[in-house]
Amino acid sequence: MFNNFFHKLASPKYFYRISGALIPWLAGASLLLFLAGLYYGLVEAPTDYQQGDSYRIMFIHVPAAWMSLFIYMVMAGAGAIGLVWRIKLAEVIAISSAPIGASFTFLALVTGSIWGKPMWGTWWVWDARLTSELILLFLYLGVIALHGAIEDRRTAARAVAILALVGVINIPIIHYSVEWWNTLHQGPTVTKFDKPSIHISMLIPLLLMALAFKLYYAFVVLMRARVEVLERERSAGWVRELVETK
Amino acid sequence: MNRHSLTRAITLLVRRDLILAMRHRAEMINPLLFFILVTSLFPLGIGANPNLLQAVGPGVIWVAALLAALLSLDGVFRSDFEDGTLEQYLLSSHPVSLLVLGKVLAHWLITGLPLLLISPLLGVFLGLSGDGIRILFITLLLGTPVLSLIGAVGVALTVGLRKGGMILSLLVLPLYVPLLIFASSAVDTAAAGLPVTAHLSLIAALLVLSLSLSPFATAAALRISLS
Numbered sequence: 001m002f003n004n005f006f007h008k009l010a011s012p013k014y015f016y017r018i019s020g021a022l023i024p025w026l027a028g029a030s031l032l033l034f035l036a037g038l039y040y041g042l043v044e045a046p047t048d049y050q051q052g053d054s055y056r057i058m059f060i061h062v063p064a065a066w067m068s069l070f071i072y073m074v075m076a077g078a079g080a081i082g083l084v085w086r087i088k089l090a091e092v093i094a095i096s097s098a099p100i101g102a103s104f105t106f107l108a109l110v111t112g113s114i115w116g117k118p119m120w121g122t123w124w125v126w127d128a129r130l131t132s133e134l135i136l137l138f139l140y141l142g143v144i145a146l147h148g149a150i151e152d153r154r155t156a157a158r159a160v161a162i163l164a165l166v167g168v169i170n171i172p173i174i175h176y177s178v179e180w181w182n183t184l185h186q187g188p189t190v191t192k193f194d195k196p197s198i199h200i201s202m203l204i205p206l207l208l209m210a211l212a213f214k215l216y217y218a219f220v221v222l223m224r225a226r227v228e229v230l231e232r233e234r235s236a237g238w239v240r241e242l243v244e245t246k
Numbered sequence: 247m248n249r250h251s252l253t254r255a256i257t258l259l260v261r262r263d264l265i266l267a268m269r270h271r272a273e274m275i276n277p278l279l280f281f282i283l284v285t286s287l288f289p290l291g292i293g294a295n296p297n298l299l300q301a302v303g304p305g306v307i308w309v310a311a312l313l314a315a316l317l318s319l320d321g322v323f324r325s326d327f328e329d330g331t332l333e334q335y336l337l338s339s340h341p342v343s344l345l346v347l348g349k350v351l352a353h354w355l356i357t358g359l360p361l362l363l364i365s366p367l368l369g370v371f372l373g374l375s376g377d378g379i380r381i382l383f384i385t386l387l388l389g390t391p392v393l394s395l396i397g398a399v400g401v402a403l404t405v406g407l408r409k410g411g412m413i414l415s416l417l418v419l420p421l422y423v424p425l426l427i428f429a430s431s432a433v434d435t436a437a438a439g440l441p442v443t444a445h446l447s448l449i450a451a452l453l454v455l456s457l458s459l460s461p462f463a464t465a466a467a468l469r470i471s472l473s
Binding site: 083135138139141142145146149150155158159162163165166167169170173174177178180181 | 427
């Protein structure tokens with residue numbers, strides 16, 4: 001029965017129906033969590049004794065950085081599933097994830113540099129984490145560019161899956177090499193945001209925001225996937241019916 | 247028998263590529279000239295202060311090597327793709343990943359090896375110490391095959407595209423970052439008179455990793471590009 005459910009879900013028509021029903025719920029839950037997280041983060045959480053109020057950008061920055069890596073993993077995982085079992089829906093999810101992941105990476109970079117201005121006194125520091133986020137952004141842009149360059153959708157999806165898998169192997173190597181490079185070259189000139197074990201009043205909004213970002217990703221990726229499914233299946237009977245009834 | 251014919255196939259493939267390169271020497275020499283030219287532009291651009299040159303030298307040489315490799319990569323599968331030879335490779339009874347390894351070996355012999363041989367001269371240009379030059383040579387010896395191996399995946403993905411060149415650099419350069427970091431800091435460390443075994447081991451590890459994984463990725467990518 002369970003197996004059957006997945007087979008059904010993998011069919012574009014069924015996916016289109018289910019996702020249509022899911023999206024409002026996910027979007028609503030994400031909005032509520034955003035409101036709660038922002039309220040607790042911006043109003044309730046106490047001011048940091050070292051960084052003042054500027055630390056509050058962390059409530060956007062940290063979840064965005066988490067999401068940037070998480071989405072790359074999802075993309076590579078979905079790509080691998082698409083390559084191995086030839087499930088079209090997995091290809092669709094992989095492709096639809098790339099621009100969202102790139103946006104989160106960009107958001108993490110921008111918020112990181114806005115936070116860095118008062119903290120480090122400069123917009124950009126070749127800090128290890130910022131640098132690996134920058135390279136992650138390039139990896140995402142490579143995926144998007146490759147997908148845009150190949151005309152046939154299925155070929156493009158499979159090429160992107162291979163690239164994402166190669167990237168996934170490289171991400172840890174890049175991360176540690178950059179960290180190593182940074183400690184070698186810069187030493188302790190950058191006083192990094194020394195994390196004391198985070199206080200519960202700051203941890204709760206952070207986790208709320210992280211969950212809100214996850215749900216946001218879930219509903220946006222479903223929306224993008226629906227469009228992609230419609231375009232891929234435009235000659236299928238059920239899509240025609242759908243268009244004609246509306 | 248089968249094994250024998252596989253070795254023979256790879257030998258023939260490498261020999262064919264080498265002969266082709268000898269007949270088109272410009273293709274072989276251009277990346278090399280590019281490598282020398284880019285490296286010698288830096289002293290002109292940033293000033294010929296010996297201390298400064300020594301400090302940026304390893305990084306400059308390695309960045310130039312990355313770009314030179316990138317420039318020559320497009321040729322790995324391009325002509326074979328255009329005249330249909332690539333399809334014959336995919337149809338042959340031999341594992342495509344091993345044939346790919348032959349192509350990569352030929353590419354390295356044609357572009358990586360000359361780069362390696364000329365590098366001590368550039369080290370002298372940029373005022374590296376004797377130890378620095380020795381380590382630069384070793385890092386290039388271990389590192390240039392990695393450039394060819396990782397690059398082959400990118401080329402295989404873009405070979406069917408009309409404007410593959412720009413995308414190729416976007417795909418491949420981020421993957422070269424760890425190699426660049428380990429290699430140039432190895433030369434820096436050697437120039438400072440410190441031991442560099444750790445750096446060299448890491449580069450060797452990258453070589454082993456890419457040697458064992460990239461042929462499969464390249465073969466899969468070629469199948470997709472030609473499907």
